[in-house]
Every structure is written in C-alpha cells, then in structure tokens.
Amino acid sequence: MGSTFAEKLLARAAGEGVTQAGQIVDAYPNLIMSHAASWRCIRTLEKLGTDKLFDPDRIAMVMDHNSPAYSAKTAGDQKLCREFAASHGIKKFYDVDAGIAHVVLIEEGHVRPGMLLIGTDSHSTIYGALGVAGTGVGFSEVTATWVCGYLWMMVPESIKVVIEGPLSHGVYAKDVMLKLIGELTADGATYCSVEFHGSYVEGLSVSERMTLCNLAMEVGAKFAYVPPDEVTREYLERCGVARDAYEEIFPDSDARYVREVHIDGETLVPQVACPDTVDNVKSIEDVAGTPVNQVFIGSCTNAKYEDLVEAASILRGRHVAPGVRLIVTPASKQVLRRAIDSGVMSVLLDSGALVTNPGCGACAGDGGVMADGEVTLSTANRNFRGRMGSYDSEIYLASPVVAAATAVRGVIADPRDFIALPEGSIA
Amino acid sequence: MIGGICTKFGDGVNTDVIMPGRYLVSIDPVELAEHVFEPLGPEVQARVRNSPVIVAGFNFGCGSAREQAASGLVGAGVVAVVAKSFARTFFRNAINTGLLAITQADASDAAADGVEVFVDLVNAVVVVGDSTYPFPAYPESLIEIIRAGGLIPYVSQKLSDGGVA
Incomplete structure (x- = not known):
C-alpha cells in the first residue's frame, strides 16, 4: 500500500524511512514561524535559562497582529522581538510594515514544497498551497522547538477532497471551503491531513489554493495540501525560488484515505457562514x-x-x-x-x-x-x-x-x- | 487521582469564548484567569473558578492556536478537561501547559453539571460517581511532560540534565 502526503513528509522530517498514520515521531520543522506571539516565545525562552537556538535560519518572525502598536505594552513587546532578532541572528524578521505572516513568508520565498512548517497560528495550514505541511502550535511549543529543533508529532490520517470544476461565475475557493466546512462540520477533519485533488485544483491560482488550505483549519485539519504543479513552480520562481531549491512530495496513487469527499464545483452557489x-x-x-x-x-x-x-x-x-x-x-x-x-x-x-x-x-x-x-x-x-x-x-x-x-x-x-x-x- | 466538581459545557466550545483575543497581551495564567469564559458572563465564570474539572462535548477548544486558552484555565484552577473530542491545537496546548485533556465520550455523557469527576492518569480511567470509564493511556512521552508540569519545565529539566535529545 502506498503513502499519503503526510506519511511521506513526516518520514522525511523525522529522518525515518517510512511512517504510518498513528505513529508518533520526532519531526524537525524546516521553518518555525511566530507572529505577534513572538514576544511570548522570547519571554518563555528566558524561563528555560538558555538562548542557544538550534538554527536561527529556521526561525521567522512577522509582526502582523496589533500592528502598528496601539499601546505602550504592545510597542514594548514588538521592541523586544526586534532586538531579539537582531541579537540572535534571525534574518527572517519582518516588522510592522510587512503584513500577515503567512502571506509575507510565502511572497518572500521562504516557503517551499516539501517543507514541514510550524507556526503560532492555527491557520498555518495555508502553506499546503505550495505542497508544504504547515500546522499551528502554541508559543511554548515554538520556544521549545527553537531550542531543541524538533517536536513530537503524530502522523495523521488523511482525507481526500476531490473538487471537480470549473466553478460557475461568482463562485470562488471560499465558497468551495464554506460548503465543505458546512458538510464536514468544524471537527470533520480533526487531526487529519486534508489533500485537495480534482480538476478544479489542477491549474488553480496559488491565491485560491491559499484560501482552500487556510480554511482547512476550520474542519480541524492538521495539514492541508495541494499537489505542486507548474502553477506552483512558476509562482515560486516569481518569489525568487529556483526550481532546484526544493523537492516536491506527492501521495501515491494507492495511498490510504480514511474518507473521500467529492464536491461538484459547477453546481455550487455562493456560500455564507452565519453566526x-x-x-x-x-x-x-x-x-x-x-x-x-x-x-x-x-x-x-x-x-x-x-x-x-x-x-x-x-x-x-x-x-x-x-x-x-x-x-x-x-x-x-x-x-x-x-x-x-x-x-x-x-x-x-x-x-x-x-x-x-x-x-x-x-x-x-x-x-x-x-x-x-x-x-x-x-x-x-x-x-x-x-x-x-x-x-x-x-x-x-x-x-x-x-x-x-x-x-x-x-x-x-x-x-x-x-x-x-x-x-x-x-x- | 485529580479532579473535583465539574462545570459542564456542550459541543464546539471555541478558543475565543474560553479566552478572548483582546487578553492575549498577557501570558500570566493568574491574570488570564480573570477573563476565562468572559463572553459567557460572570455566572459561568464564577462556576468555572470553583470547579477543577471541565466536562464538554465534541471539539473542545476549536479555533485559534492561542496557548492562553489552556493556560488561562490552569490559572483559574482547572486541572482537567474531559471531552468527547478536542481540537488538536488545544490538545497540544493543554499537555504543554500541564492541563489534562482526556477524551472519554461516555464519561462526558455521565457527568452532570456540578458532580465530582476524577481522572486517574496512571490507570487511565475517568471516575464519575461510582462508575469508571477507561481511556487510551497517554504515550509515556506525554505523561513525562504532564508530570513535569508542562513542556517548558520538561525541556528545562532535560537541559539541566545535559541534553535535549
């Protein structure tokens, strides 16, 4: 039997030959993102009594929430991050002018297919748009990973979502996802890796792939994934990432999925999530x-x-x-x-x-x-x-x-x- | 065994209700505890402060990855959450802040608001009244984190023992 995207990716990130859903591994993220929570990580690091980082090049900080600062406290927190990044050689530091961490890190070419990425934000599933396993964790976990370089992860089961297109006029990736969230419910994919396949996804813009993967969190997903293709490669080139700078990961055709969901894009109408x-x-x-x-x-x-x-x-x-x-x-x-x-x-x-x-x-x-x-x-x-x-x-x-x-x-x-x-x- | 009187909630209790985003400027569990469940009003807040256990339905802690949803509960004196299921971000944050997050649907159904609920981590059972409900034992690595009082004390201990691997 073949392997899913998540099984292959975590095998690579943990340095294991193969992994199977349910297995717990020590995985080494390629990128550790923290946003406004960065100051919490720094304060937590002080409690650990060390400031020896596993690899500063794997750390990215983006000041996206509460920016520009609205209080002296927030300004102080941001100042702490700025100074910490400078003194600890963290080059991937983006200040209050840059924008939302997820979008900034993708635009800056720091996110590449085949990576494992953790972030202090639940919508870190968004990185799946580029064939990346991204997932949200708390600030203590980011701090511990700054120092140790790895964290425990359970290899998730996978759900295959097949979306057939094209969508009709006025209907977008947002509508596809709201429909899916309504059907699967908020815990329909808890602990699962959600893979998007089907004719709609093939050739879809990276922007819309980001919307799909971002919202996968709202069904409880651990990872989201769109198979990289020529659209991905061209997009990455525009972000300054050479084609030989990453290794794409694809699920096997005989991979095991716990569930398969089909969405007929052509009949879909605009959707709204209500309070x-x-x-x-x-x-x-x-x-x-x-x-x-x-x-x-x-x-x-x-x-x-x-x-x-x-x-x-x-x-x-x-x-x-x-x-x-x-x-x-x-x-x-x-x-x-x-x-x-x-x-x-x-x-x-x-x-x-x-x-x-x-x-x-x-x-x-x-x-x-x-x-x-x-x-x-x-x-x-x-x-x-x-x-x-x-x-x-x-x-x-x-x-x-x-x-x-x-x-x-x-x-x-x-x-x-x-x-x-x-x-x-x-x- | 740890536990005591429980406060019972339904399905889909989300992080913004447990700990509103406006209070994330703090990471002090005691400060945060003031605002736990604030959107649900002072009566619910008072009940939670007097009950070391929370019992809930499906998908407890869904939403944000904010760790303060878990540490705020710890600050309010909560030692365990027993639910039908957890959002994975909350589950990890609970372990990492030393809060027990136990998945046991039957215990959740059996526990009424205000009854005593206890968790026995060693024997992997939830006790509600005279009944015991087994749950799959935590992996040893997670038990070690819980015993240390959370991830940071655990890593700290490892570092002072001379290695993190």
Missing part, C-alpha cells in the same frame, strides 16, 4: 437581505491581490451604502503596492472604503471592532462570538465578491446580481 460558528453555512439566497453595519475585506484567507481585484470588479463605479463601513486591509505590503500600481486601490477608495495598513487588522479585533448589536460581513475565517468587538455583535463570513456586493447594498447580497449588470451602472 457564531464557521460550520453554520447557508447558501446566499437563504441569508440575502440581512442588514449589515460593516463589511471587512481582509485576513490571510481573502485579502490577497486577486481577492482585492475581485472585490473591485463589483465596487468599480459604485458606492458603499449609506451608514455602512467598508474596511479593506490588504494582506501584505506587496499586495498593497500591486493594488496601488494597478489602480485597484483607487477603485476601492472611490467606492468609499476605509483602507488600513497591511496586517491582521479587524479579523483579530485590532481596530474595526463592533458596537453592541452590530453585524459585520467579513472575508476572514472565523465568526466566533466577540471576535470583532462586542460580545453582542455578529459576524458572517463570505467571499470578497459577496463582501463587495453586500457593502454596496447594505444588506447581504448575491454578487451574481452585480456581475450581470452593465459595467459602471449604479446598483
């Missing part, structure tokens, strides 16, 4: 008309350049509804620069959007929070109670085009209504 759980998913027609106070286009899920382009395609020549706040937070500085250069940013500003600095922003409740009784439609990945302000506020999750259509109408709206309208008309 207060990500698996409370409904089709757009069941929630259309729900009034909102705020729309947020941001997060590691859906604030990449391609996401802003899609949102702008609806916002072009239109205006945000009176009394509604549209907040756009580009995922990274590179995304922001591209959006400025291409004119997408002007479209967003002309529509009435408030554009913030790159980073996690409102997704993590850093600015853009809600008052009691308010409602936000967000392109992010979580809608838990109180995540964006008041414990009495509500969050709906959807794609960037649903977000744009909703901002224009002031109520949750079907983007397909807009796509049919002539260019430049006022809705």
Whole structure:
C-alpha cells in the first residue's frame, strides 16, 4: 500500500524511512514561524535559562497582529522581538510594515514544497498551497522547538477532497471551503491531513489554493495540501525560488484515505457562514437581505491581490451604502503596492472604503471592532462570538465578491446580481 | 487521582469564548484567569473558578492556536478537561501547559453539571460517581511532560540534565 502526503513528509522530517498514520515521531520543522506571539516565545525562552537556538535560519518572525502598536505594552513587546532578532541572528524578521505572516513568508520565498512548517497560528495550514505541511502550535511549543529543533508529532490520517470544476461565475475557493466546512462540520477533519485533488485544483491560482488550505483549519485539519504543479513552480520562481531549491512530495496513487469527499464545483452557489460558528453555512439566497453595519475585506484567507481585484470588479463605479463601513486591509505590503500600481486601490477608495495598513487588522479585533448589536460581513475565517468587538455583535463570513456586493447594498447580497449588470451602472 | 466538581459545557466550545483575543497581551495564567469564559458572563465564570474539572462535548477548544486558552484555565484552577473530542491545537496546548485533556465520550455523557469527576492518569480511567470509564493511556512521552508540569519545565529539566535529545 502506498503513502499519503503526510506519511511521506513526516518520514522525511523525522529522518525515518517510512511512517504510518498513528505513529508518533520526532519531526524537525524546516521553518518555525511566530507572529505577534513572538514576544511570548522570547519571554518563555528566558524561563528555560538558555538562548542557544538550534538554527536561527529556521526561525521567522512577522509582526502582523496589533500592528502598528496601539499601546505602550504592545510597542514594548514588538521592541523586544526586534532586538531579539537582531541579537540572535534571525534574518527572517519582518516588522510592522510587512503584513500577515503567512502571506509575507510565502511572497518572500521562504516557503517551499516539501517543507514541514510550524507556526503560532492555527491557520498555518495555508502553506499546503505550495505542497508544504504547515500546522499551528502554541508559543511554548515554538520556544521549545527553537531550542531543541524538533517536536513530537503524530502522523495523521488523511482525507481526500476531490473538487471537480470549473466553478460557475461568482463562485470562488471560499465558497468551495464554506460548503465543505458546512458538510464536514468544524471537527470533520480533526487531526487529519486534508489533500485537495480534482480538476478544479489542477491549474488553480496559488491565491485560491491559499484560501482552500487556510480554511482547512476550520474542519480541524492538521495539514492541508495541494499537489505542486507548474502553477506552483512558476509562482515560486516569481518569489525568487529556483526550481532546484526544493523537492516536491506527492501521495501515491494507492495511498490510504480514511474518507473521500467529492464536491461538484459547477453546481455550487455562493456560500455564507452565519453566526457564531464557521460550520453554520447557508447558501446566499437563504441569508440575502440581512442588514449589515460593516463589511471587512481582509485576513490571510481573502485579502490577497486577486481577492482585492475581485472585490473591485463589483465596487468599480459604485458606492458603499449609506451608514455602512467598508474596511479593506490588504494582506501584505506587496499586495498593497500591486493594488496601488494597478489602480485597484483607487477603485476601492472611490467606492468609499476605509483602507488600513497591511496586517491582521479587524479579523483579530485590532481596530474595526463592533458596537453592541452590530453585524459585520467579513472575508476572514472565523465568526466566533466577540471576535470583532462586542460580545453582542455578529459576524458572517463570505467571499470578497459577496463582501463587495453586500457593502454596496447594505444588506447581504448575491454578487451574481452585480456581475450581470452593465459595467459602471449604479446598483 | 485529580479532579473535583465539574462545570459542564456542550459541543464546539471555541478558543475565543474560553479566552478572548483582546487578553492575549498577557501570558500570566493568574491574570488570564480573570477573563476565562468572559463572553459567557460572570455566572459561568464564577462556576468555572470553583470547579477543577471541565466536562464538554465534541471539539473542545476549536479555533485559534492561542496557548492562553489552556493556560488561562490552569490559572483559574482547572486541572482537567474531559471531552468527547478536542481540537488538536488545544490538545497540544493543554499537555504543554500541564492541563489534562482526556477524551472519554461516555464519561462526558455521565457527568452532570456540578458532580465530582476524577481522572486517574496512571490507570487511565475517568471516575464519575461510582462508575469508571477507561481511556487510551497517554504515550509515556506525554505523561513525562504532564508530570513535569508542562513542556517548558520538561525541556528545562532535560537541559539541566545535559541534553535535549
């Protein structure tokens, strides 16, 4: 019997010939990411009484949450990270200007197929977009791995998700994942590695692959994975990664999966996750008309350049509804620069959007929070109670085009209504 | 055996409810404990503070990888969570902060709010009233981490013993 992606990758990361689901191994991550939690790792390291790091080149720090600092405490935490990185030879340090860790590390070419990556962020599954095993851990675990170089890992079972495409107009990777999360539920893939296959995935943009893998966390996945292909290689080249700088890993055709799920992309319609759980998913027609106070286009899920382009395609020549706040937070500085250069940013500003600095922003409740009784439609990945302000506020999750259509109408709206309208008309 | 009075929750208790993101500026379990379950209101918070065990349904601790969801519970005096299942990030964070996370569905069903629940790690059983519920024993490596009081004390001990491998 063949091996899954996870079994092969953990065999490599643990220096074992083969591994099987259920086995516990000591695995050596190629990259150890910490974001705003970096200061917690540094303080925890002090408790260990050592500052001898296993390999500073395997450590990456990105100041993405709470950036720029909003309090003296946060500023102090960031200062600690800055100074620690400088004094400990951590070259992969990205300051408050860079953007969201996941997107920045991918854009900077630090993430390559075949790697094992751990991060202080649950959405570290996103790295599967490049054929990487990425997973979230707590800050103590990152600290221990800084020093030891390895951590224990159980080789996970794998689930195969086969998505047949193409998707119909107005439907995106976000909708595919919300549909999957609704069907599998929030613990449908707990401890599992989720592999994406099928005609939809073949040739899909890296941006949309990132959305698929990012949201795999919301079914409880340990890893997510899209098989690397020519799209991956070309993308990596643009990020400055040579083709001989990595080794791709593919599952065997006779690998064992605990479950296989099929999604028919062609019949899929836009999906919305309703308060207060990500698996409370409904089709757009069941929630259309729900009034909102705020729309947020941001997060590691859906604030990449391609996401802003899609949102702008609806916002072009239109205006945000009176009394509604549209907040756009580009995922990274590179995304922001591209959006400025291409004119997408002007479209967003002309529509009435408030554009913030790159980073996690409102997704993590850093600015853009809600008052009691308010409602936000967000392109992010979580809608838990109180995540964006008041414990009495509500969050709906959807794609960037649903977000744009909703901002224009002031109520949750079907983007397909807009796509049919002539260019430049006022809705 | 460790344990005591339990507070019972349902399915899908997420990290943002256990420890809201706005309090992640702290890593002190005692400070964090003030805010454990804050979105559910002061009554639930008071109950949790007086119960060393939490009993829950499926997917306890789903959501964020924030370690403070586990360490905040430790700060509030919780010593064990018995649930039908755990999100993997919470499970790891629990072990790493010295909090027992035991998967035992029948014990979860058997335990009502306010009853006494005990966990015997050596014999790998949960005790609810007169009934015992076995669970698959932790691997020895995890028991060592728990015994040390969490991952950092465990690694610290290893380092002072002269090796991490």
